[in-house]
Amino acid sequence: MRVPEELLEVLRQENKFIIASHINPEGDALGSSIALCLALKSIGKEAHVFNTDGVPYLYQFLPSMQLIKTSLDGLPTWQYCLVLVDCNEPDRAGIEDYRFKLNIVVDHHLTRKSFGDVKWIEPESAATGLMIYHIIKDLGIKIDRDMAENLYTAISIDTGTFRYDNTTSEVLRVAAELVDLGADPARVAIRLYESWTYNRFKLLLEMLNTMELIKIKDIKVAFTHITLDMFRQTDTTQADTENFSNFPRMIDEVEVSVMFRQTDDDAWKASMRGKGAVNLALVAASLGGGGHRNAAGFKAEGSLEDLKARLIKSIEDNINQ
Numbered sequence: 001m002r003v004p005e006e007l008l009e010v011l012r013q014e015n016k017f018i019i020a021s022h023i024n025p026e027g028d029a030l031g032s033s034i035a036l037c038l039a040l041k042s043i044g045k046e047a048h049v050f051n052t053d054g055v056p057y058l059y060q061f062l063p064s065m066q067l068i069k070t071s072l073d074g075l076p077t078w079q080y081c082l083v084l085v086d087c088n089e090p091d092r093a094g095i096e097d098y099r100f101k102l103n104i105v106v107d108h109h110l111t112r113k114s115f116g117d118v119k120w121i122e123p124e125s126a127a128t129g130l131m132i133y134h135i136i137k138d139l140g141i142k143i144d145r146d147m148a149e150n151l152y153t154a155i156s157i158d159t160g161t162f163r164y165d166n167t168t169s170e171v172l173r174v175a176a177e178l179v180d181l182g183a184d185p186a187r188v189a190i191r192l193y194e195s196w197t198y199n200r201f202k203l204l205l206e207m208l209n210t211m212e213l214i215k216i217k218d219i220k221v222a223f224t225h226i227t228l229d230m231f232r233q234t235d236t237t238q239a240d241t242e243n244f245s246n247f248p249r250m251i252d253e254v255e256v257s258v259m260f261r262q263t264d265d266d267a268w269k270a271s272m273r274g275k276g277a278v279n280l281a282l283v284a285a286s287l288g289g290g291g292h293r294n295a296a297g298f299k300a301e302g303s304l305e306d307l308k309a310r311l312i313k314s315i316e317d318n319i320n321q
């Protein structure tokens, strides 16, 4: 993986940065942003981290997470370089109404958009955190414990903690180095996977109870959903559903797991996880969303039944592509 020289040059020469990541942030978005902010600060730059949704409780263990601002009010953004991480268009980050001095994009999502003056998009990279690691190294910045743990978490979450097929030897080498630099794998794993609220667990049970297995051509797809009522009954929020779509994928014969969650009366978000038989990035794109081959999502309006029908059609069209 090679960091474009142009990107390094801009980071060396400019002095004021605002780092932003996508709405509903997860470990890669947050860990990458915080690590880059700490790194830029450590060489005397002014850097801010913005996320419109803030830090979900699941990620409040991230070192230096208090750096994250949920508002850009009062900052003359036009004097700052934007670094958009883990997404590649400003409306994904809720910053489409702001102007910046220069727009930089660092992302690993397949869907390419035209936004950005200096772009580094690497769909082959397991995580944006891995790209940020290379940027920090190439800038000659020493990675401290806080940066290490943020980068480790970013890489960990996007590789299913070193289980998905994006877990390359490079991923493991970088992770090992981050552990040497102070990241604590056991602490991160416990916080990511074994620190649920009881309510979140109840919501998972509700979701699993909705599961149906549908055969599309030769492959089995598991459908689950969460209604607004279920959120209300368990006193949980959308952020509590992170990774829920992975559970039905545990079943041997399930190739694709789709979880729909209701966001408004007639509005749903679908999150899909696969094992390779269907290119879910293409399925998501056909329905106005995006993502990776084995992890993608989209938003849609209408009834759940309608949505399912559209999705089944799209999966049919994209089997083995």
Ligand SMILES: [Mn+2]
Pocket: 028, 029, 086, 108, 127, 128, 158
């Ligand atoms: Mn990512």
